[in-house]
Amino acid sequence: MRKTKPSAETQQDAQAMAKALQRPNQTKEQTKLIAQGIQKGIEQYKKQQKAKARERDKALKKAKPSHSSTPAQATPAAQGASNALPWWLLAGSWVLFGVYGVYTLIASAN
Template sequence: MKNKVSPEVTASALKIAKGTQKMGQTKEQTKLIAQGIEKGIAEYKKQQGKKLRELDKQRKQKLKQQQNDVVTIEEDVSNDYPSKPLPWILLILSWVGFVGYIFL
């Protein structure tokens, strides 16, 4: 399966190959050098693509971890302050006492 290389890359590789051409070097040799440069550029682009995908995966994992941390913190906060019955009982007793004091 042949890798598809853009015309810009091909032109760039040929330009580089011609720029480094030695005296007595045939056109066929220059063409082979240009093909090697094209393969190098294609391989470089593949590696960069892999690096970008890996960085994106790491970024997404970090974001997911931060979201999980926020949810965990919210759960911890809600667990730290559970609804206790004592304040409600005291409130009701104080109102009952107040109403009883008013009517007596």
């Protein structure tokens, strides 16, 4: 891994935190070491957040194609079932209409 120089913002944040935590009789050298430790912590936190963001993006990319293809596959089957119901109802009504017509013919003949 290559070493990168921390940003000026990170250095300023670390220095500000170190000064806020400074104790009485603490030397400038000790404050500087504390600031370096805080700076390393900030850098490590940023790296972790970047790694989490990358993993989240990878998961979204994997989920997106499978998520979009699943409804597309389920839709034709659902449409086929929903399209069949009206046809069955139409056929059933014609059968009942025919039975009723035959029954009325037989009843009127007697």
